[in-house]
Amino acid sequence: MDETLCSTMTKLSPLKSILTAVLFLCAILAKAQTTILITNVQVFNGKDEKTILGNVLIVDNIITKVSTQPIPTNKSGNTKIIDGKGKFLMPGLIDNHVHLALNTMSQADLLKPEITSEKLDEYTRIEGEKMLLRGFTTIRDLGGPVFTVKREFDKGLFPGPRIYPSGAMISQTSGHGDARLPNEKSKRWGGEVSKAELMGVGFIADGVPEVLTATRENLRSGASQIKVHAGGGAATAYDPLDVTQYTPDELKAAVDAAEDWGTYVTVHAYTPRAVKRSLNAGVKCIEHGQLLDPETMKLIADKGAFLSIQALDEAPPTAPENVKQKKHTVIEGTDNAFKWAKEYNVKLIWGTDYLFEPKNGPKQSTDILKLQTWLSNYQILKLLTYENAQVFKLSGLRNPYLEAKLGEISEGAYADVILLDGNPLKDISVLSKPDTSILLLIKDGIIYKNLLNK
Ligand SMILES: [Zn+2]
DSSP: OOHHHHHHHHHHOOOHHHHHHHHHHHHHHHHOOOEEEEEEEEEOOSSOSSOEEEEEEEETTEEEEEESSOOOOOTTSOEEEEEOTTOEEEEOEEEEEEOTTTTSSOHHHHTSTTOOHHHHHHHHHHHHHHHHHTTEEEEEEOSSSOHHHHHHHHHTSSOOOEEEEOOSEEEOTTSTTOOOOTTOOOTTTTOOOOHHHHTTSEEEOOHHHHHHHHHHHHHHHTOSSEEEEOBOOSSOSSSOTTOBOSOHHHHHHHHHHHHHTTOOEEEEEOSHHHHHHHHHTTOOEEEEOTTOOHHHHHHHHHHTOEEEEOOOOOOOTTSOHHHHHHHHHHHHHHHHHHHHHHHTTOEEEEOOOOOSOGGGTTHHHHHHHHGGGTSOHHHHHHIIIIIHHHGGGGGGGGOTTOSSBOSOOSTTBBOOEEEESSOTTTOGGGGGOHHHHEEEEEETTEEEEEOTTO
């Protein structure tokens, strides 16, 4: 409860005695430190394969001590002691490619007149809570209007993950992010600004000046990184997979505007041509990359860029024929992409990327299992925590969570942890059943779930 809420409550209360009591409580809440001691847990710190049996101390929202020895605490009543019963404690999960708002409904529903920004925020809060309860304490949102709910989650007003927001996806006319309906005319040629654009789904920007404005518009709203579409998409009906989107000058414009704010551009791109052009323009992260060749994979490594990869599913039977074909082509390339990324030591990060497919929300948990084709259980855990957190450093001063470390359990890290009923180093499927396997969930020092005493 924050002080503003306390003062509102006191205004509403008709009784003077209640008012005094609430004021007193507010004073205590405003000053008191929250201390949580989790004892007797098997700690996976996000980096090391070897776990330790020990204790973890959390003061407010920071992990202040991790020790195999008992941690002395102030027994005055302010410390909540949780017996972890020898269970497995690990950092909260990170999903590096999410569309939190845009996966709450289909594209057709989103474009209906009754869906206002406020309504979409309501859906986004609901999905945010579900995502948090799946154990995802941090997400990088790669397109869509999430700035309002992000601030609410950060304040603890609603349960939800930490969000690294990109804002509207930046796309050329005809690009992967051009979300107009087939009959909608361009705003340049007799049409109107599309609803998708007005809602903050994407910006259709052509030419250097428009790309600069679109990038700066997102930065103004609080974007921690900029998402640009640099090539054809699998899920869109009209842009072929092989096309390259944006000229070198346009890509460079986005990079320049982002770098002037101390942050970076990440691009949607599958093909060698789109990826090479992006890297040469100074792009620091590639989303997807399933159709790359060894030479381009090596270039990603040489440039020190990140590759944010997904293990996608085939398109549903109801999808248009060309979408099915495109998705299949991307899936066929996935195996090579993983192999070459490992061979060339590319900085690999992972995300799920569900968009306009609300039913697929829970796949965020089961998609983890697909990674077993290429990675050991330990490598998967490290990818989902410590390694996924490394890309956040590219946001520089635009990183909304600069105060502490993410993706690890160590002294000075944010208190984002999950306690599991089972050891995912031995059986990774534990992570695919969050409802039952997550016994305790803490984000930013706040307990959002605790089944330990049930
Ligand atoms: Zn995406």
